[in-house]
Amino acid sequence: MHQIVTTVNLFPIVSRELLVASRRLGTYASRFAIALLIFLVVGYMLILVAVDNYSPHVAGRDMFYTVSCIMIFLCNIAGVYLTADCLSEEKRNGTLGLLFLTNLRGYQVVMGKMSVGAIQGLLGLMAAVPMLVVPILMGGVDPALVLRMTGVMFATLFLSLSVGLACSAMFKSSKVTTSATFGAMFLLNFATPIITAILYEMDRGLGRVIELIPSFSTGAMFALTLDGGVGAGGPRVAAFNISLWTTLGVTAVSMLYALRKTGRAWQDQAVRPSADTVVSGNAEGIRRRTRVLNRNPLEWLTVRRRLGPLLMWIALLLVFSFMMFITGGFNSLGRGRGYDEVSFLFSLWVTAVMFKWWMAGAVCDRFRVDRGENAMELLLSTPLEYGDYAQAIRRRLKWQFMWPVIFMLCLIPFMMAESDDDTWPVYIMGVLMFGVDAWAAYFVGMHASLTMRRPTFSSTIVILKIH
Numbered sequence: 001m002h003q004i005v006t007t008v009n010l011f012p013i014v015s016r017e018l019l020v021a022s023r024r025l026g027t028y029a030s031r032f033a034i035a036l037l038i039f040l041v042v043g044y045m046l047i048l049v050a051v052d053n054y055s056p057h058v059a060g061r062d063m064f065y066t067v068s069c070i071m072i073f074l075c076n077i078a079g080v081y082l083t084a085d086c087l088s089e090e091k092r093n094g095t096l097g098l099l100f101l102t103n104l105r106g107y108q109v110v111m112g113k114m115s116v117g118a119i120q121g122l123l124g125l126m127a128a129v130p131m132l133v134v135p136i137l138m139g140g141v142d143p144a145l146v147l148r149m150t151g152v153m154f155a156t157l158f159l160s161l162s163v164g165l166a167c168s169a170m171f172k173s174s175k176v177t178t179s180a181t182f183g184a185m186f187l188l189n190f191a192t193p194i195i196t197a198i199l200y201e202m203d204r205g206l207g208r209v210i211e212l213i214p215s216f217s218t219g220a221m222f223a224l225t226l227d228g229g230v231g232a233g234g235p236r237v238a239a240f241n242i243s244l245w246t247t248l249g250v251t252a253v254s255m256l257y258a259l260r261k262t263g264r265a266w267q268d269q270a271v272r273p274s275a276d277t278v279v280s281g282n283a284e285g286i287r288r289r290t291r292v293l294n295r296n297p298l299e300w301l302t303v304r305r306r307l308g309p310l311l312m313w314i315a316l317l318l319v320f321s322f323m324m325f326i327t328g329g330f331n332s333l334g335r336g337r338g339y340d341e342v343s344f345l346f347s348l349w350v351t352a353v354m355f356k357w358w359m360a361g362a363v364c365d366r367f368r369v370d371r372g373e374n375a376m377e378l379l380l381s382t383p384l385e386y387g388d389y390a391q392a393i394r395r396r397l398k399w400q401f402m403w404p405v406i407f408m409l410c411l412i413p414f415m416m417a418e419s420d421d422d423t424w425p426v427y428i429m430g431v432l433m434f435g436v437d438a439w440a441a442y443f444v445g446m447h448a449s450l451t452m453r454r455p456t457f458s459s460t461i462v463i464l465k466i467h
Helices: 002-010 012-023 025-051 056-082 086-093 106-137 143-170 174-202 220-227 237-263 283-295 297-303 308-326 341-372 376-380 386-417 421-451 455-466
Strands: none
Touching (some): 025 056, 056 220, 086 174, 106 143, 297 386, 341 421
């Protein structure tokens, strides 16, 4: 009993956060949702075996690949939803520094916040791992491969959680922390393979020299495990070990950074206005600000960041160029019709998804920030009305997205001219669906950011609903 009491006193935040998590519906709902998703995949494969003369061992192998891909994706984004906003929320509320007025230490706070995300992630992962035994029973997968894949999933889960915790300790805004976590996980998984592909295209004689560079990706261990060449005496054991140690190293560094940064949270200075929100002193800037404030003060809150459209243009050019590069779209230009319309369509689809996700976040921003700072009631106690909010959000979307979207639409006729006539309806339906999804994101985003108990995740709900 004395040992139990000592442990509780050593980690009081852990015990408190776990008690809160045990009463939270999401702790159990997420586990049930993941188990249901995997059960549907397994059930679908079993139905194919029974009805469609599907070979059991082939179905077992495909089932293992499908379930593994779903779970590794969820493990990679776990930090975005479970730990990316845990410390930054305390900073925004001004309560993180108050914790250090007690006898708490930085590691106790970090471990307490980490425990909540870890328990939810582990419960979800443990709900899905037993389903990986079904492919073994069907004879399509080696048991050692399942054990290795389980270890890869756990390593990826803790990597994502630790990166989210480090980003949460680094930044204060929920939008910045979640974006930084997602970007960091994307780079950890794909940066080295992309660099390798670019170097190989520049000089194909570097094949042997750069073959180990992709091994430093945290996602390489998953790809190598699926490939099946990392068993005892396998040809790719060294590459797997490099990827695994890279993952463990980044996890340890992220946790140490979060511990160090959180322990000095009481030294944080007041946030200064960023360069793109500083009030302009020239005559043109004053006239523009006066005109916007007279029309709708809420509009000024949404469009005062001058870098918004520039970031949109940069993202558009980078994403579209990258997708055209990796799918071979640039190589097919000028070669005649029908050579690579699949590349054009896929690049447009990825770019449209980026637009819709960004729009979902932009629609939810205003309500999310005002509700998080408890400023909604104060603003609505003024002559401002809900219609002013809606108008401000519409103008923010027009201000940030109109010209990039028009530019993208202007490229479509040129792509249609390079494609077969049979694919023209696909282009037209894609444009129509993009317009419908953007219009739906506007209404669903405002509703979700107003009604959700945790408005931080409102943009995620919008993305799920419009897809």
